[in-house]
Amino acid sequence: MNRELLKKELLNDIExxxxxxxxxTPLVYHLTNTVTxxxxxxxxxxxxxxPLMSFCIEELEEIIGFSSSVVLxxxxxxxxxxxxxxxxxKIANRLKKPIVLDPVGVGATKARKELIERIxxxxxxxxxxxxxxxxxxxxxxxxxxxxxxxxxxxSSGIEIVKxxxxxLKTTIAITGKIDYVGNEEMVVEIRNGHKKMGLVTGTGCMIxxxxxxxxxxxxxxxxxxxxxxxxxxxAGELSEKDFIGTGSLKVNxxxxxxxxxxxxxxxxxKITPTI
Amino acid sequence: MNRELLKKELLNDIExxxxxxxxxTPLVYHLTNTVTxxxxxxxxxxxxxxPLMSFCIEELEEIIGFSSSVVLxxxxxxxxxxxxxxxxxKIANRLKKPIVLDPVGVGATKARKELIERIxxxxxxxxxxxxxxxxxxxxxxxxxxxxxxxxxxxSSGIEIVKxxxxxLKTTIAITGKIDYVGNEEMVVEIRNGHKKMGLVTGTGCMIxxxxxxxxxxxxxxxxxxxxxxxxxxxAGELSEKDFIGTGSLKVNxxxxxxxxxxxxxxxxxKITPTI
Amino acid sequence: MNRELLKKELLNDIExxxxxxxxxTPLVYHLTNTVTxxxxxxxxxxxxxxPLMSFCIEELEEIIGFSSSVVLxxxxxxxxxxxxxxxxxKIANRLKKPIVLDPVGVGATKARKELIERIxxxxxxxxxxxxxxxxxxxxxxxxxxxxxxxxxxxSSGIEIVKxxxxxLKTTIAITGKIDYVGNEEMVVEIRNGHKKMGLVTGTGCMIxxxxxxxxxxxxxxxxxxxxxxxxxxxAGELSEKDFIGTGSLKVNxxxxxxxxxxxxxxxxxKITPTI
Numbered sequence: 001m002n003r004e005l006l007k008k009e010l011l012n013d014i015e016x017x018x019x020x021x022x023x024x025t026p027l028v029y030h031l032t033n034t035v036t037x038x039x040x041x042x043x044x045x046x047x048x049x050x051p052l053m054s055f056c057i058e059e060l061e062e063i064i065g066f067s068s069s070v071v072l073x074x075x076x077x078x079x080x081x082x083x084x085x086x087x088x089x090k091i092a093n094r095l096k097k098p099i100v101l102d103p104v105g106v107g108a109t110k111a112r113k114e115l116i117e118r119i120x121x122x123x124x125x126x127x128x129x130x131x132x133x134x135x136x137x138x139x140x141x142x143x144x145x146x147x148x149x150x151x152x153x154x155s156s157g158i159e160i161v162k163x164x165x166x167x168l169k170t171t172i173a174i175t176g177k178i179d180y181v182g183n184e185e186m187v188v189e190i191r192n193g194h195k196k197m198g199l200v201t202g203t204g205c206m207i208x209x210x211x212x213x214x215x216x217x218x219x220x221x222x223x224x225x226x227x228x229x230x231x232x233x234x235a236g237e238l239s240e241k242d243f244i245g246t247g248s249l250k251v252n253x254x255x256x257x258x259x260x261x262x263x264x265x266x267x268x269x270k271i272t273p274t275i
Numbered sequence: 276m277n278r279e280l281l282k283k284e285l286l287n288d289i290e291x292x293x294x295x296x297x298x299x300t301p302l303v304y305h306l307t308n309t310v311t312x313x314x315x316x317x318x319x320x321x322x323x324x325x326p327l328m329s330f331c332i333e334e335l336e337e338i339i340g341f342s343s344s345v346v347l348x349x350x351x352x353x354x355x356x357x358x359x360x361x362x363x364x365k366i367a368n369r370l371k372k373p374i375v376l377d378p379v380g381v382g383a384t385k386a387r388k389e390l391i392e393r394i395x396x397x398x399x400x401x402x403x404x405x406x407x408x409x410x411x412x413x414x415x416x417x418x419x420x421x422x423x424x425x426x427x428x429x430s431s432g433i434e435i436v437k438x439x440x441x442x443l444k445t446t447i448a449i450t451g452k453i454d455y456v457g458n459e460e461m462v463v464e465i466r467n468g469h470k471k472m473g474l475v476t477g478t479g480c481m482i483x484x485x486x487x488x489x490x491x492x493x494x495x496x497x498x499x500x501x502x503x504x505x506x507x508x509x510a511g512e513l514s515e516k517d518f519i520g521t522g523s524l525k526v527n528x529x530x531x532x533x534x535x536x537x538x539x540x541x542x543x544x545k546i547t548p549t550i
Numbered sequence: 551m552n553r554e555l556l557k558k559e560l561l562n563d564i565e566x567x568x569x570x571x572x573x574x575t576p577l578v579y580h581l582t583n584t585v586t587x588x589x590x591x592x593x594x595x596x597x598x599x600x601p602l603m604s605f606c607i608e609e610l611e612e613i614i615g616f617s618s619s620v621v622l623x624x625x626x627x628x629x630x631x632x633x634x635x636x637x638x639x640k641i642a643n644r645l646k647k648p649i650v651l652d653p654v655g656v657g658a659t660k661a662r663k664e665l666i667e668r669i670x671x672x673x674x675x676x677x678x679x680x681x682x683x684x685x686x687x688x689x690x691x692x693x694x695x696x697x698x699x700x701x702x703x704x705s706s707g708i709e710i711v712k713x714x715x716x717x718l719k720t721t722i723a724i725t726g727k728i729d730y731v732g733n734e735e736m737v738v739e740i741r742n743g744h745k746k747m748g749l750v751t752g753t754g755c756m757i758x759x760x761x762x763x764x765x766x767x768x769x770x771x772x773x774x775x776x777x778x779x780x781x782x783x784x785a786g787e788l789s790e791k792d793f794i795g796t797g798s799l800k801v802n803x804x805x806x807x808x809x810x811x812x813x814x815x816x817x818x819x820k821i822t823p824t825i
Contacts, residue, residue: 034587034605035603036588037310038310038476038477038588041310041476042476042522045473045474046520046521051310051476053309053350054351055309055353056351056352056353056354056357056386059352059383059385066383076603076605078605078630079630080353108612108616109609109613110609110612111606111609199808200592201592201595202591244805245596245804245807245808246595246596246804246807247805248801251523251526252520252523254523255521255522258474309584312584313588313589313751316585316586317750317796317797320748321795321796321797326585326751328584328626329627330626330628331632331661334661337659337660526801528797529795529798530794530795530796532795533795533797534794534795
């Protein structure tokens with residue numbers, strides 16, 4: 001299939017995905033960090049889904065039972081979360097609910113590395129969303145990339161996604177100046193977004209909530225990941241046009257997610273799929 | 276008393292209630308969830324009261340001692356909260372501080388149901404604030420209402436409040452498209468608010484903080500509950516007039532609570548008391 | 551040195567301090583409360599630093615290792631925090647990372663008093679930031695000040711800072727209608743700020759994050775404390791000029807911190823140093 005046709009189909013799938021979220025209003029269970037938990041809840045509502053947060057393991061069989069998808073984010077990684085996160089993942093697997101995993105800071109400490117390894121060993125996740133350093137850490141290739149910039153350029157972004165997708169048997173979303181989202185078959189480059197988004201805490205966490213919302217809307221891992229990353233990229237870009245400061249930037253990002261529709265996506269998308 | 280006279284007195288009491296909060300600046304202790312804890316603090320300040328949060332049982336005798344009221348919200352229900360919430364309620368009872376209970380999601384899981392039953396068995400609460408499903412769950416009538424819409428119409432809202440108030444010996448605030456707030460003697464219908472408020476996480480939790488603020492301002496359970504629900508309804512309605520997106524909607528709701536005064540209440544209230 | 555020359559040098563140092571933060575983007579580890587943790591993260595980003603939050607003691611040796619400074623805030627003081635805060639402080643001391651301590655509500659309960667005493671006994675902190683009641687409580691002089699207003703006037707603000715700095719061997723930042731920041735040698739009065747800032751939860755916590763950001767930018771304890779308190783004072787004052795309500799006030803404060811530059815500081819500062 002030529003690239004233009006591929007892109008046309010992809011955009012069509014993203015349109016359907018957004019419509020499905022707004023129609024179904026999926027419940028998205030989050031086990032997430034305390035820094036951005038409120039923003040994750042609000043972005044989930046903004047896209048048209050419904051957030052659910054609980055730290056009570058005794059009720060998670062029921063809660064995941066009526067949820068449509070699960071977001072696991074190890075951000076603040078307190079003891080309560082570490083004790084229950086693998087169990088939560090296993091429940092979601094048993095109940096066949098798709099999981100998006102946000103391995104925040106996985107390369108930064110041994111405890112994070114071990115936790116993510118434990119999760120990936122015992123739990124099947126549908127999507128892993130991280131920055132380049134996090135995905136490389138999971139692949140144990142961070143050391144090789146030191147001082148060698150080749151792995152950070154465009155072609156290597158695609159390469160790393162394919163490598164990670166193959167090794168981990170999941171869809172991979174790598175966010176950065178350029179985002180790379182895909183699986184073994186296809187990788188989508190997304191050139192939306194704006195560097196000022198990094199001045200708001202939680203834009204990364206919010207992307208995971210958006211991916212979780214699309215997953216809960218009964219969309220494929222690939223389309224959910226592309227749609228989630230693209231939605232935040234467009235919202236960030238549009239918000240930057242009215243930039244006053246970083247406080248209102250966050251408010252504007254949530255506003256723009258809540259206003260997102262297929263016309264806005266068509267008008268602003270900068271995606272390039274590669275097979 | 277005819278309905279017009281009743282409403283006149285009610286509005287008068289609400290006016291006095293708001294003035295008392297602003298004059299006294301009551302301290303409102305919250306044991307609440309981590310998703311909306313910041314919004315609860317800010318809405319408490321916005322109405323003119325002062326929020327206090329602590330998860331340290333060792334200091335709660337002192338903290339509740341100098342607080343004027345207590346908000347219990349089981350939203351995220353982590354182990355630490357479950358371990359201390361009944362004890363917190365007992366301390367408040369012993370120190371004669373009014374409690375508003377927000378039984379978030381009580382019908383959704385066994386653990387929530389058991390926790391609320393444990394609280395209601397051991398603690399005397401002044402107000403229970405929930406949506407129709409939560410209040411029905413507490414009354415164990417959720418099954419009967421399945422498929423029978425009669426309990427969801429207007430007359431049944433009033434009926435459920437009276438039933439719950441009688442059975443639980445508290446004031447009941449049921450929020451929804453139409454809010455029903457009252458006790459065995461009187462129920463007030465409130466037709467303020469806007470459905471877009473559901474797109475912001477925590478508007479329900481913030482209502483409980485407002486009720487707690489009015490309770491702390493030395494107002495009756497009935498007036499506090501009507502004033503709290505009405506304040507949020509008016510703020511939501513006014514905010515919706517300037518709707519841009521769901522991020523700014525939250526900011527506007529807090530702004531409108533902070534600007535609320537008796538003229539705005541008079542101009543916007545849509546309340547109907549029934550004896 | 552005369553006061554004018556002193557002030558000129560001080561402003562020069564503050565300018566350099568802000569430039570250093572923006573150049574270095576220091577990582578600022580926070581062990582803080584759950585009410586304002588998101589605001590602390592966003593204000594840290596707004597000034598040009600980078601926030602790090604973790605409640606996992608197993609990783610804190612590493613995290614503090616690559617952080618530039620540490621913020622300890624006992625706000626919600628849950629068990630997990632109480633168990634680890636002294637250990638965190640000792641790690642920071644061993645790794646020679648400056649600490650700013652925010653002893654929230656220390657005079658209000660025995661548990662807070664004991665925790666702060668334990669921290670101050672075992673940990674060397676660079677800055678203590680509190681309101682007058684908190685600093686007096688640490689000095690055990692709260693009882694003497696009851697009914698005697700002399701300790702609350704201007705000259706006593708300076709006096710209390712010097713007393714506390716001498717006794718505790720730290721820089722002291724006392725925030726209030728007038729802020730007093732200094733050490734045994736110099737105290738700086740700051741008359742920026744606006745009382746409406748008290749209607750937003752977390753402005754105090756955010757000041758500690760700002761001080762932590764300046765400390766992490768390799769600035770002295772004195773300059774970091776003056777710069778942090780002054781930055782928030784100016785941001786609050788500028789935000790108040792566009793006051794609509796307390797929700798947008800918070801957003802505006804973060805916006806104004808993110809826009810802060812040396813011209814804005816020069817134009818708005820109301821500082822008076824005293825030796």
